[in-house]
Amino acid sequence: MVNAGAMSASGNLMDFLDEPFPDVGTYEDFHTIDWLREKSRDTDRHRKITSKSKESIWEFIKSLLDAWSGWVVMLLIGLLAGTLAGVIDLAVDWMTDLKEGVCLSAFWYSHEQCCWTSNETTFEDRDKCPQWQKWSELLVNQSEGASAYILNYLMYILWALLFAFLAVSLVRVFAPYACGSGIPEIKTILSGFIIRGYLGKWTLLIKTVTLVLVVSSGLSLGKEGPLVHVACCCGNFFSSLFSKYSKNEGKRREVLSAAAAAGVSVAFGAPIGGVLFSLEEVSYYFPLKTLWRSFFAALVAAFTLRSINPFGNSRLVLFYVEYHTPWYMAELFPFILLGVFGGLWGTLFIRCNIAWCRRRKTTKLGKYPVLEVIVVTAITTIIAYPNPYTRQSTSELISELFNDCGALESSQLCDYINDPNMTRPVDDIPDRPAGLGVYTAMWQLALALVFKIVITIFTFGMKIPSGLFIPSMAVGAMAGRMVGIGVEQLAYHHHDWIIFRNWCRPGADCVTPGLYAMVGAAACLGGVTRMTVSLVVIMFELTGGLEYIVPLMAAAVTSKWVADAFGKEGIYEAHIHLNGYPFLDVKDEFTHRTLATDVMRPRRGEPPLSVLTQDSMTVEDVETLIKETDYNGFPVVVSRDSERLIGFAQRRELILAIKNARQRQEGIVSNSIMYFTEEPPELPANSPHPLKLRRILNLSPFTVTDHTPMETVVDIFRKLGLRQCLVTRSGRLLGIITKKDVLRHMAQMANQDPESIMFN
C-alpha cells in the first residue's frame, strides 16, 4: 500500500493493484517509523472497510469485528499477562524456598503450601512442620548447629548459582534480547523505532523462564520491569494476529502502550498506576482511546492475577498495610528528608550504574557475561545469607518493613518493651521503648542497606532479566524504617520537646515506622525513575493507603527535585543514551538558538543533495543513484535548475517499483525515462517506453523553511513523529533534516558526543 497522499492524488490508479508489491510500507530493522504515514495508512484502511461494509452483511460483520478487534486484543493481552504473572509468582515462591529446603509430601509445594496442607500445624508454629525439611535435615539429619548451618549456607549458594547460570545461559543461547529490564528499549520502540525480535515469541518464553530463575536466585533485582517487557511481548504476539495491528507500526504501538500498562498492573496489582506509568514513563503517542484501552487491559490483567491468587489472600494489593494513626504535620520534615535521601540515592545509582555499564561495553568485561553473573551471584549469596534481612526475598523484606507493629507481630522489628499494665485494644498500641530485638534489627538493616546499595549497582545491566523497582524500594524502605524507628524513640523519650509537644502526648500512638518505610520506598523509586504521579498512585494501590497521599507526594516531589538538580535523566533515559537509540524525549526541552539551516544536510562544502527530477532521469540514472547512496529516500524536484520541490520518494519503494516494472511491464529498459508527473513528458519518437512512478511519490512531504528555529523543528518531529523533513527557502529545496540529524544536533548542543546516536 502506498502513501496516502499519493493514493488520494492518483485516485484513478487505486484499482491498479491493491497491494502493489509485497513488503511495501514496512521498515528496515533499526530504523525509525514515520508516524504520520502510518496514521494515513490506517485511515485509508478504515475508509476502505467502511465503504465496503455497506455492500453486504458479511462485510458489515467484518467491519464490526475490525472495530472491536482493539478491545479483543486488550482482553487477550490482559488474560495472558495476568496468567503469566501468576505462574511466575507461583514458580518464584517455590524456587525461592527450594534454596532452603524441600517439602517431603510433595516436592512442588513451597514452604508455606507445605505447612499449610500439613494437618498438625497450629498457628504458633506455622513455619515449623515435619513435612518441610531443610537441606541439612534431609541430607545429614541435623537441624541445628554449625555444620547444619554451613550445609544450608552451601546449598543456598549452590542453588542460587545453578539458577543464575541457567538463566544467563538461556538468555545467551536463545534470546539475547531477554536481558535487562527492557523498559529503555520499550520506550524507544514506542517512540517509533524498529527492533525486530525484541518483542518476539522467543523473547517472551525465555524472559518468562529466566525471570523466575533470577528472582529465585536471590540476586538484587525485581521482576517488575521485566514483567512490562513480557506483557509487551504478549501485546506484540496478539497484535500480529490482527492485520489491523500487524501491518501498521503505528497502531501496533498503541497496543504495546496498553500492554505496558497491563504489565505494571500485574507486577504491582496496581491497574491505575499501570496506566499512569505507561502514560508518564513509557509511552510516546498516547491518545485518549489508548488510555481507555490501557485501562481495560490493566484491569483484565489484574483481575486474572487475582483469580489465580498466587499470594493466597485474594487481595490485589502486594504489600497491604493498615496503619492505625494518621500522620502529623511535623512528620513532614522527616518525610522530606527521606525525599532528599531518595534523590541522592537515585543520582548516585544512575551515575555509578551507567559508569559500570559503559565499562562493561567498552572493556573486556563485556566478553564474559556468564562469568560476571556467576561472580555477582556468588558474592550476593555469600554476603546475603548471614543477614536475615538480605536472606529473605526482597518483596518479603519490603512487606515486613512496611508493616505496622501490631500486638501479635512476632518480627524482630516489633520487639518493643511492653508495659505489663497495659490493657488497650489490640490495634491501638501506644509508642513503646525499643527492645533489644529492635536494636539488633537496626544494625542488621544498616548493613543490609549498604550491601543493597552497592550490589544493585553491579546487578542492574547484567545479561539477565533484571528490574529495578523492588531493589530501589527496598533501599528506601530500609532507610525509611530506620528513620521511623529513630523518630519514634525520640518522640517516646522526649515528649516534652517543642517539636513533639503538640501532637505526641505520653501514651499515645504517634509515630508509625512502617509509614516511613513506605515514604522512603517511594522516594528512592522516584529518585531512580523520576516518576511522580504514577509513583504515588502505584504506592497507594500497592498498600491501600489512600490517606497518605500528602507524605508520599512530598517525598516523591522532593526526591525528583533533588535528583533533577544533579542531572535530568532518569535511569531509563540514561540507558537509552548509553545504547545510542534514537529517542526524542518529550521531557528534554530544546532551548538553543539554532535554525533549521544549521542542522540540515548537505552542509556547506558537502556535495549537493541527491535529488530526483520529475521527468528527465532514466531508470539507469536512478539505479546508479540508489546504488551509490544509502539514503532512505530522495526528494523529487521539477528540474535541477529550478529546484522546486514536488514530492518525496522512498528508497525502498523506488527499488521495488523498478524491479516490478522491469519484470512485469513491457518495454522498460535502462534507458526508459522515469516520470513523476501526471502526464508523460514529450519524448523523441524512438525513445523507449517511459515509466510512470507517480504512484510511489509522496506528494505531501513535510517541509520547513531554512529560518525555522530548531526548537520548532524539534517540536514538529516530536509531536508529529516525523522521520525526515525537507528544508526550503522561498519554495526552493535546500536540504533535508532526518530524526538522526535532530538527535545529533541536540547531543552536540548538550556538549555530548553526537556520534553516540547510532541508529537511523
Next chain:
Amino acid sequence: MVNAGAMSASGNLMDFLDEPFPDVGTYEDFHTIDWLREKSRDTDRHRKITSKSKESIWEFIKSLLDAWSGWVVMLLIGLLAGTLAGVIDLAVDWMTDLKEGVCLSAFWYSHEQCCWTSNETTFEDRDKCPQWQKWSELLVNQSEGASAYILNYLMYILWALLFAFLAVSLVRVFAPYACGSGIPEIKTILSGFIIRGYLGKWTLLIKTVTLVLVVSSGLSLGKEGPLVHVACCCGNFFSSLFSKYSKNEGKRREVLSAAAAAGVSVAFGAPIGGVLFSLEEVSYYFPLKTLWRSFFAALVAAFTLRSINPFGNSRLVLFYVEYHTPWYMAELFPFILLGVFGGLWGTLFIRCNIAWCRRRKTTKLGKYPVLEVIVVTAITTIIAYPNPYTRQSTSELISELFNDCGALESSQLCDYINDPNMTRPVDDIPDRPAGLGVYTAMWQLALALVFKIVITIFTFGMKIPSGLFIPSMAVGAMAGRMVGIGVEQLAYHHHDWIIFRNWCRPGADCVTPGLYAMVGAAACLGGVTRMTVSLVVIMFELTGGLEYIVPLMAAAVTSKWVADAFGKEGIYEAHIHLNGYPFLDVKDEFTHRTLATDVMRPRRGEPPLSVLTQDSMTVEDVETLIKETDYNGFPVVVSRDSERLIGFAQRRELILAIKNARQRQEGIVSNSIMYFTEEPPELPANSPHPLKLRRILNLSPFTVTDHTPMETVVDIFRKLGLRQCLVTRSGRLLGIITKKDVLRHMAQMANQDPESIMFN
C-alpha cells in the same frame, strides 16, 4: 516581542528595541492563539533570562525565581482554591439549613453545629435540640400538625426563591460569564481560544457567591463543575502576577490546566482524580511538566480543604463508605445493566438538554432568564419538599444511598426485619427481608428518580452556576440502590436459584445495595461526561473503595459504549458545538478523503489571495489592503508573478509597525516602499525613504502542499496548535487554511451546518 523566527533571523536587530510596541504578541477577543508562536516566545524569554543570569548575582536570583515561579503559582492556586471550596461548603451548609429553621443561640450555626454545641444533646436525639427551631416553631410556636407543615413548606419555598433570585440577578448584573458549569468554555479556552473576562476577578467573586446561593436553594445542580471554573479563575488571577504567565497565552494555559485539576480535587476531595480529569476531559496541551504541577496544585488544594475541615470529620473523602463483603462475579450482570442504564440516561439527558438549550437560544424564552430561574426553582421546591429524598441536599442523598446498612443505622432504607435470635457482630449482618420502611423508600426513590431526571434537563444551562456531576450521580445512585435492594431481596428469598446458589448461602451477607448505588452513580456520570479512567479514580477516591475497581470500571465502560453508540459527544462537547466555539476535539477522528486543496481559500471563482510582495508595495498599498480586508495576516511572496512564499506578516503587527514608523521614523510617507528583504531594494534616486519590515515577518510560516490529505492537516492543526497554514504547490503559494476553515470543513463533512462555527 516579535516572532521568534523573525528574531533569530534578524539577530542584529535584537538590540533595536526589546519590546518594540505595546500589545504586540497579544490576541483579539474571541480569536485563536498560535501555540507554536507562544512556545517560541517563551523559549526566547527563557534564553534571555538564562544568558542574563550569568551577568550578576541579582540576575541569577531573578532567574531562579523565574524557574520556581511555576511552583509558586501552583501553591497559591492550591491555597486559594482550597480555601474558597471550604468557605463554599460551610456557607452552603448553613444556608441549606436556613431554609428549614434557625439556630437560636447563634444564627450563623448550621443545624448540626447548633445541636453539637448544645450541651443537652445525647446521641439518640442528635437532630432534636432546643436551640434549633424550625420556622413553624419560631413563628407560630407549632412543631407538629398540618399548619406547621404548610408554614415550613412555604418558608422553604420562599427562601429557595430568594436565593435563586439573588443568584440570577447577581449573575446578570455583574458577571454574565459566571453562569453554567464553565467546563465547555474552559475546554475551549484551554484549546487556545481567547474569551476575555471569562476567568476574570468579577467572575471569580460572583461565581463563588452565586454558587453558594444556588446550591442552597435546592435546585437540581451541583457545585463541582463551577468549582473547576472558580479554580481556573484563581489560576488566571495568580498567573497575571507573574510576567512569565501573564504575557504568554500558551504558558497561561498550562497554569489553567493545573488549576482545573485543583478544582476537581477540592470538589470531590480527589487529587488524583482531579489530575486525570484535567488530562482526560479538560486539557488540550498537557505536557508532563504540567502533569507534575497539576498534581502539586491538586494536592495543596485538597490539603488546604482538609485543614479547613468543613465536614467536621477530617477526611478528604466526601462519601466515605465501608463495605463488609466483597463482590461476586455473578453481580457483574446487574452492574453491567446499570452501565446500560447510565449510557441511556446520558444519551437522553444530552439530547433533551441540548434541544432545550437550543430552544432557549432561539426563541423568546432566552429573554427572560430571571423568570425562568424563578419558575424552575418554584417547581423544584414545590415538588421536592414532600419527598424526603428530594428535600434533603443532593450530596446527603448520595451519601445515604451509598451507605451500607449497619446495625445502628436509623435510615428508612435500612428498615429490615431482624432475626430476633441473631447474635452476630455488628458489622457482619446477613441479608434480611425488607421491612415496610424499605418498601416505602423504594416508592419514594422511584418518584424522586423520575423527578430528578426531568428537572435536571431544564436546570442545566440556566443563567446561574450549575454543575452536573452531583445530579447525575444522584440519578445513578437512586437507580443503583433500587436495583441493589431488588437483587438483595431476590437473593434472600431464592437462595436456591442457580444464579445465587454458588455464592449466596442462607444467613450470609452477600449483596450490598450501597455498592450498587456507587456503581450506578459512576455509570450515569460516565454516560453524561464520557469520562472513564478519571471517573473511576474519582469514584474510588470519593468513597475509599479501592477493592471495587472492577465493578466500577465495568459499569463505566459499558455506559460509555452504550452512550457512544447513540452519539459520540459528551455533554461538554455538545455545549461547545451549541455555542459555536472553535474547538478541535482530540477525540474526533477525521476520516474523510479530502485534500488541503479542497479546503483552502480562495476557492475556485473567488478573488485571488491577498498577499504582500517582498519589495514592491508602498505603505499606502498596504494600508488600503488592511482597510479592505479583515484577515488576521498576509502571506508575503517574492513577486506576484512567481508567487514564491517567503513569510507571513500578522495584521496586528503590520498596523502597529506602520503606525510606529510614521510616528517615529523620519521620511516615511504613504509613497514609501515597504520591503521585507534583508537589503533595501534598488530605488530611483528621488523616491522616499523605504520602510524595512523584516522584523515583523515570520520567516517560518507553516506550509503544506495542496495534495496533503485533510486528515494530516487536521492532525497538524491539532498537535501543533496552529492558527493558520499556507498551502503551496511546487513552491508556489496557492492559498491559506485557517483553524476556522478546518472546523467548518469538519462540520460540513459530518453533515452539520458549517456556519455553526462562529469565531475565528
